[in-house]
Amino acid sequence: MKIALSLSAIFLTFSLSAQEYTFKKVKEFRVESLAGVGIRDYNPKLNHFVGFIDKRSEGIELAIFDSNGKILNSHKREGEGPEDYQSSALAMGFSPEGDVFVQTSLELVKYDTEFKMISKVKFEPKSSTVIYSGPRSKFVPLTRGEQISFIVNGTNLNNRGVNDIPKKMDMIEYYDAGSQIIKTIIPLSSRKVFQGIEDEVFPVNINPIFTIDSRNSNLYFTTSIDNEITVYNAINWNVIKRIPVKHEFFKALDDIPLSESNLGPTNKPPLFSRNRELLKFDSDLLGLIYIKEISEAANELRKSEEKSFWMNDPEFQRVILFKNGIQLSGELTIPSGLIQLTLPNNRVLVKVVNEEEELDYYLFEIWELVEN
DSSP: OOOOEEOOOEEOOOSOTTOOEEEEEEEEEEEEOSSEEEEEEEETTTTEEEEEEEOGGGOEEEEEEETTOOEEEEEEOBSSSTTSBSSOEEEEEEOTTSOEEEEESSEEEEEOTTOOEEEEEEOOOSSOOOOSSOOOEEOOBSSOSSSOOEESSOTTOOOSOTTOOGGGOEEEEEEETTTTEEEEEEEGGGSGGGTTOTTSOOSSOOOEEEEEOTTTOEEEEEESSOSEEEEEETTTOOEEEEEEOOOSSOGGGSSSSOOGGGSOOTTSOOOSOEEEEEEEOSSSEEEEEEEOOOOHHHHHHHHHTTOOOGGGOGGGEEEEEEETTEEOSSOBOOTTEEEEEEETTTEEEEEEOOOSSOOSEEEEEEEEEEEO
């Protein structure tokens, strides 16, 4: 298997001179595969990635990759066997010991790196999520140790339906290891952008978006349509800090609280901006990825030109940075692809978007945040 690896020192420049940081490309590698590839976590001790290979009709294979993209091991584990998980995987990631967690809507399975089962925890969720090309996100444990608590509904997954009443919606479901039951927390009505519409039917789905600070287990939380990041103590769920967000492109948030008029006709595909992912870096830096809105005319033009779905175009992905809870001026982009996850040393893994030709490999890049 041939692996291409190159180092570079490409800097992006931005017109916003007040920006304190920029992204620098430091490495690229490729995974040789005709089937779709996703990477969801990184283990710095092993210098390995964990993810999946989507073989469509043949199913999803869980996979371990080395730092150059070589597939070290892969195995299909969705099925009816005693070591399989029974429904589609939502999230996956490395344990502190280097094993692999795979979490579905019904169970959490722990495998070794040969994908032999170590343990399994089953639970009954209050709502379930089914995805067809997953796992979609990194597994987020709330506690450490042999018996862990963890969030059941994956980050940025659609588990709240249209026409739900906001005051009845909790955004987080989690498995409490102590009581061994599912609990809910963070009412949608507690979010400032939704206050005042608690009794109204809301016209769109609202997805929870979260990440954990592995140093202290603080949970960073927002929603797909939101102008605040809230930091919670994931043990007692007290609010530690509220971080206001000002997006450059987010017309839906021009009027607060939100209403149907902010979001356009409900009988058409939603084209408004939305938050996509939170990035917790090693230092005092936090990032928020959001997708900027597109006009109906521009979207129709993209369709006529057979371009990719606008939300998957790097041109529309923006990164806002926060330092010590304060938003920095300017917004960053990485024009080559979409950010997948954070890595040590204030780096991110980027999956390169290539629309011009069909390739027999998937290209990934590593970019580092550096001070100007």
